[in-house]
Amino acid sequence: MSLLWVVGSSITTYFIHQLHASHASVMTENVATTREAWAMQDALWRLQAVIVEAPGKEARESQIEAAELEALFERHLLAAEQSCFTSQERTVAKAIREHFAVYRDHIRQRLQPPGLADLLLTKAAEKEKTIRLARAVAEPCRQLLELNERLLNEATSRSARLGGSFYLIRLAFLIAGPIIGVLCGLLIARSMRRSISQISVTLKGATGELNHELGSVEVRAAGELPELHRLAQVVTDRIRHVMTELEEARRQAMSAERLAAVGELAAGIAHELRNPLTSIKLLVQTTARQLTRHSFDDQDLQVAQREIARMETTIQGLLDFARPPRLRRVTHDVRNTVQRALNLVEGRAKQQRVTIVTELPDAPVVVDGDPEQIHQVLVNLLLNGVEAMPDGGRLQLAIHSHDGYPASCRITVSDEGSGIPPQTLVRIFEPFVTSKESGTGLGLAISRRIADEHGGTLLAVNREEGGAMFTLELPLNAADTASCPVARE
Template sequence: MSQRVVRRIALPMIGLGLVLSALGIAAAWNVHKQQNISSELIAMEVSGVIAIEELHLEMREIRYQINLFLRTQNLNHLVEVARAHDAADELLATAKSLARADQEQELILKVERGYSKFFREFQTLSEKLPASKENSAAMNQRVEISPELQSGLTHLSDEILTDEVLLPLKECISVNKQVVARTNAASQMTAQHLKIGFLLLGLCGGAAGLLMGTVIARAVGQSIVQLDISVRGVAGLLPELLGPVKFSRVGDLEGLEAGLKTVEENISSMVERLQQQEIEILRSEQLARVGQLAAGMAHELRNPLMPMKMLVQAALERKDGEGLKGRSLQIIQDEISRLEKSIQAFLDFARPPIPVKENVAIQDIVQQAFDLVSARANSQAITITLEQPLEHVVLCVDRHQIHQLLLNLILNAMDVLPQGGDIIVSVTPLRLLSPEQSNSSTPSPSHDFYDISEHQAMRIHRAPSKTEMQQVLDWVSLKVTDSGPGIPLESLDKIFDPFVTTKETGTGLGLTICQRIAASHQGTLKAANSPTGGAVFSVLLPCLAS
């Protein structure tokens, strides 16, 4: 089974397992948290109950000691009451701090008021005892107390202590027990809910796993069937070339994998055959180009040879024995020159010379070409306008090749203006975003150019950012524009192909050689028709001055 199929099955199951594990961990953490809360609540309630119970016992002990004193009139019993006072203070403070319910807090406050009242009056009555100002040795002796003092102590024991302290304490004990019972019931309810939750989690987890397994099985089965059908469809296209491909029943993973391996082997074999055929096609194209070159060369050589042959035959047929002279020799010389130019053009096309680059101002090359064609321009009533920056633009180029390129473009423009016209030769420095920014090593119409002639940063498409201004390359645009009829639309796309020409005596290699010269200088040559009429040939060269 392929790793892709394994991943499609394993990943959803792992995801489901992680989800269920996360739910289990969350549930366990919740159980632990609820258990801690319940334990803390129960511990607080139990501590409160214990504190109130002990306080209740201490207050009953105080009442018992007062009753003993009333019967025996022994001062030692009052000393025990004073000692129990300190323990009762601590227990009351503990019970007050642990009280949570509103009813419990109210009862504790009531006990606290009765408790304070009891000990204030007890302190007042104690000061009236006869032995209160004697030494401690008299504490074990019986003392005579007045009826008023006996009535006050009886009132403290039977009314204040019993009604205002012990009875509220009993009620508080009852309330505490009820709170503990409710807390225990809530804890049991929480445990019951958690038990039900874990049970549902187990049932839902199993059901979810079963459902997920069913869905995954259906999805994988459908994918296998679709893949099997696709592979069978591809295999159906191969038998004519490579023979039949056998498969087992639909949905069989092992058979599908074996079929895929067979298809892969057959496709590899077919790719090798296609590569071999591609090599043969390239050879055929090369032979066709050679044949085209030979045919073009034969045509160009036959044209000047025909008048030369006719002149020679005419001279041989003459009976006066005179040879060629005068106009006939001039014609032969002209045709020989034409042959030389054609042969040189073929040599330049078949074996382009390697450019010998040097630093040169493009204005010098333009001026040299203008000087060469100015006489012919005057004779044809052609006005040639030069548009170039005042400062020299230095390029690292082959002077002779760029001169040949520009001269060829100007002469072509003059050939389409036999009745006169205008030719504009313009030189414009440009700034182009760097290849790192444009992901291209050569300019294209989609690049952003900036005209910087005459020290002006005139925006052409959009203003560059500061970073873009730091990463630019300088280029030079050289354009030759004429006012002629323009390039026929059917020839515009193939104007730079070999042996394509619109002139009756042209070889069709001039523009091809010009484009090759531009490419050898990491530049481009483009042709287009001007919206105002005429043709525009644009040469774009990089400023790579060394």
């Protein structure tokens, strides 16, 4: 409110100043015009005196004096015209100029050499005409003088009235400002007290919630700033305590998750190693019970070798998962890596009557990556697809480009098997998660990590027409992107 009062006072003062300046300008112009009107009348009567005294002087002397007075009258008339600001003043000034032009022509004829004027008019008629023309000029000069005196009086009266009005306005501001300020201060104080009470109630509620978990806190009547500060401090301390406990609980939960992961890993390892060890143990026990103590036959040796190879595969998978090999990036054509993986899986696919259909682009598909690790991912995806169709089927592999930033290539492997169970699909890339009866469940986890290390992705979905589809996306080499017109999706 104080600000509004200051702004109102400033605006009022500004307008008062502007009005006074405007009135001062008007009054200055009126005074100037009045002064010029007096000066024109003086010059006119002096010029008239020169004309009257002309017969007793030399013609040349009268002409020079008359010319000087004419020029003086013209200067005062021009100054009066410049200071006129109303249409009435400009009309009167125009009449003065017109009458003076006629008067000037007449007196110039009067001041011609002796004898010529006598031929034009008689001396009495000539004098009468000169007086009449002088009065014709003097009359608008008098009108201009009276008009400016009237305008000056009006401006003075108006200025006095406005000055009195603005004085009353400023006086009203001076009286009303403090009163309004006090009233607004009371309203603001009342509003602040209500807000403090509301905040105090909220803080009490929050304190009560915290007390439910952390113990009781004494809260006295609310409504004052010191009490509000105390409540805020109590809530702050309690929140800090809660955050400390939450952080401790989070650390304990993470520790429990790590222990659970280790337990799951141990259970997976135990499961994968127990089965082949059980088979070998049974063979050894059976042989030990034979009285002849004969050695293993060929079939027993094949079983033992197969189970030992299975354990080696499990252990190697664990080593690859726990200690991944170092990434060796090489700029290469991924089509060659795909072809090597197809050649490796082709024999296994024929055994299960699986037909592999490929869709490869004609132009190179250049990527920056480790060819061996990408080869490992592709072999794993192809073998999974073949094993998903024990009764045969069609396995599709295609390479497509993806327009984006950065540009990438997508390698899709699709089978016609039974698909992935929904409960397994959401965890398919976790260690020891598999939908196959035999398998470590580490292949897809390792493949996902390899894709991530290459700046790409590995996704799995079930197809609407049946079967599963895995998509490996790898970024293209930036320098060769423009020269890779691969098949578009």
